Amino acid sequence: MSDKAILELDGKKFEFPVFKGPENETAIDISTLRGSTNGVITLDPGFKNTGSCESKITFLDGEKGILRHRGYAIEELTKKASFLEVAFLVIFGELPTKAELKKFEDDIKSHSLVNEEMKDIVVGFPKSAHPMGMLSSFTSALTSFNPGVVDINSKEDMYNAIVKILGKFPVLATWAHRRNHGLPLNYADNSLGYIENLMQLMFKIPTEDYKINPIAVKALDELLILHEDHEQNCSTSTVRIVGSSGAGLFASLAAGVSALWGPLHGGANQAVIEMLEAIQKDGGDVAKYIAKAKDKNDPFRLMGFGHRVYKNFDPRARIIKNAADELFEDLNLNDPILDIAKHLEEVALKDEYFAERKLYPNVDFYSGIIYRALGIPVSMFTVMFAIGRLPGWIAQWKEMRENGEPIGRPRQLYTGETLRSFLPFEKR
Secondary structure, three states: OOOEEEEEEOOEEEEEEEEEOOOOOEEEOOOOHHHHOOOOOOOOHHHOOOOOOOOOOEEEEOOOOEEEEOOEEHHHHHHHOOHHHHHHHHHHOOOOOHHHHHHHHHHHHOOOOOOOOHHHHHHOOOOOOOHHHHHHHHHHHHHHHOOOOOOOOOHHHHHHHHHHHHHHHHHHHHHHHHHHOOOOOOOOOOOOOHHHHHHHHHHOOOOOOOOOOHHHHHHHHHHHHHOOOOOOOHHHHHHHHHHOOOOOHHHHHHHHHHHHOOOOOOOHHHHHHHHHHHHHHOOOOHHHHHHHHHOOOOOOOOOOEOOOOOOOOOHHHHHHHHHHHHHHHHHOOOOHHHHHHHHHHHHHHHOHHHHHOOOOEOHHHHHHHHHHHOOOOHHHHHHHHHHHHHHHHHHHHHHHHHOOOOOOOOOOOOOOOOOOOOOOHHHO
């Protein structure tokens, strides 16, 4: 292939360099387009064909169903590594040694205590507030308790900011849940691992002992690993573009939380459970809803099937399906919603209509039913997604700042009125 692309416009030819990534991805560098063509821009709604950056963090091939972090396949990472081990890899570029991982875990624990004044902010929210709104506010509020600017040229400063947010974020996330339910706010237990601690932060009550199920820990650990990073999605791009203005880590992460809140992004697993509940209320007839999904004139959509990027089976879904099966067997659950989910999955996987259109169950389908099985309320599903995605957001912000990327500033095609004269009131 040529190392340049040629654009012909109004009888003139313009050349632009072509680059190939290590996975044979091809990109045309049009950064000089506007300057060399006297103001011409590309129009790409939703940036579906636009590369906003170069990144070494995550490789995703939606056609082949491939997801890798720093070159490591997601299938191997979920089988052999822990959530914090993968977090270290994603953020710093290499798998940690035993000593590095131990220090990373200890340093995160050392920052798990949240300033007591943060409780005033928590109780200032009504109990009816959505936990994602609270989490975005709590994350933003961290800038008030940590007013110093992170020196991006200092490895120590960057590291301290990273372990600080990894230590405090699960506490803040679970405080949103406990505020919703009128429960006392728990503190971290530094004798526990990261996932075990997350579970006790959410569920432990003062009047009872809380027993942690290792099968549940394993399922949640794998699920959070699967969410750690997913290339330049909406919330990740938001973190990068906010950070490109020079905004600090905590402020950029708060923006990422808000972007994830949208039902077209992080709210998809919540939509799965709501769909399953609707099917149950209507008598639990899965065949009826399979038929509705096939009917072009019916507005019903099967939530949790297919993916905007993956045109094959979502590799994350293959992994978490096994974890879901193991969890359901261990807990011996008797939940009609989960029974409907398993029946729906079984029918859809065997149906030619869905196979031809590659509408396979995705990670949102399985994550929603796992969260339900663990007793996590629907309103917290997207918060759990945010906890999993946190390392990816951190890594992307860190990479963007260290690369010295310019401030994000998309262009537009103006389609409004041309110049016109101001009209006084009597002529309007």
